[in-house]
Amino acid sequence: MNDVPSDKAAKSSQNLAVLFADIDGSTKLYETHGDETAHRLTAQCLMILDAQAGLAGGRTVKTSGDGVMCVFATPDAAFRAATLMRDAQNRSPVSIHAGFHFGPVIEYDNDFYGDTVNLAARIADLAKAGEILVTEDTVVRLSPGLRAATRWLDKASVKGKKEPVGVYMVITEVENATVIRSPLVAAESDVLRLNLRYRDRTVTLEDPLPEFVLGRQDICDLVIDSTYASRRHATIQAVRGKVFLKDHSTNGTYLRNANGGEVVFIKREMVQLSGSGAIFLGREPELAEDDGIAYRMP
Numbered sequence: 001m002n003d004v005p006s007d008k009a010a011k012s013s014q015n016l017a018v019l020f021a022d023i024d025g026s027t028k029l030y031e032t033h034g035d036e037t038a039h040r041l042t043a044q045c046l047m048i049l050d051a052q053a054g055l056a057g058g059r060t061v062k063t064s065g066d067g068v069m070c071v072f073a074t075p076d077a078a079f080r081a082a083t084l085m086r087d088a089q090n091r092s093p094v095s096i097h098a099g100f101h102f103g104p105v106i107e108y109d110n111d112f113y114g115d116t117v118n119l120a121a122r123i124a125d126l127a128k129a130g131e132i133l134v135t136e137d138t139v140v141r142l143s144p145g146l147r148a149a150t151r152w153l154d155k156a157s158v159k160g161k162k163e164p165v166g167v168y169m170v171i172t173e174v175e176n177a178t179v180i181r182s183p184l185v186a187a188e189s190d191v192l193r194l195n196l197r198y199r200d201r202t203v204t205l206e207d208p209l210p211e212f213v214l215g216r217q218d219i220c221d222l223v224i225d226s227t228y229a230s231r232r233h234a235t236i237q238a239v240r241g242k243v244f245l246k247d248h249s250t251n252g253t254y255l256r257n258a259n260g261g262e263v264v265f266i267k268r269e270m271v272q273l274s275g276s277g278a279i280f281l282g283r284e285p286e287l288a289e290d291d292g293i294a295y296r297m298p
Helices: 026-033 035-055 075-088 115-126 173-181
Strands: 012-023 059-063 067-072 096-108 111-113 132-135 150-156 165-170 193-198 201-206 212-215 234-239 242-247 253-257 263-266 270-273 276-281 293-296
Touching (some): 012 075, 012 115, 035 067, 067 115, 075 132, 096 115, 115 132, 242 253
Parallel strands (some): 096 132
Antiparallel strands (some): 012 096, 059 067, 096 111, 193 293, 234 242
16 A cells, blocks of 8 residues: 655546555465466466556556556556456466456556555455455446446445445456346346436436536536535436435435335445436425435336
């Protein structure tokens, strides 16, 4: 993990996908194979990881004793690199685990620093042998085809983060075939559609759903005229054939089901939308009927 340098030398800021890939059980590797063989296997593995990063359009920033740190222009490129790295080691006695995250980084003296780098390293540390983990904020930025090759894992408490971080796992081809047959995932022939109605405005979102922002700020996709709503209150996003609402606000979000009238409250959480109902930003439904956002999935 990299702390931001404190001197005033020239630094540049940009958004990149940061990937960490590490060898599993390097200590046991030396115990099992002996120093000479283990050193050779480790060196070969690191060379392969570096090569796969290049094939995916990225570059290796640095190599540690048992891993690499790489950067990529897009989350898709990091995804491809991670899967190439994993697949290249399938028949090797050396296995790897990896993790990546997309966000702002600072480049300084041929290295990268910042919260994105730290979070990517910690996500990689959570991965088990053969696993590739990716943050939820990065999954929603993947292209639909690659996003379909991930599955929700859990929320994890990460050092330096006040809120738990959503974590997804990149699944293998075999796992992907199983998931595609599952009735919980929309079939390719289905059209994913969400209708929203707020006061006199109606919006229809269709697959692929880009990130759709709800909030008080003028630049939001749907501007809500309520002092209880945060400037960027919530987002709607499609992930693997399902539609999710994620709250980013101070006051939270209420959802009321149209059938039973059940009300669910979320704050800095994500919930799946299905059927029909209403969304209320920052205030209970009984106090904010005029500010409700009706939703319906045909």
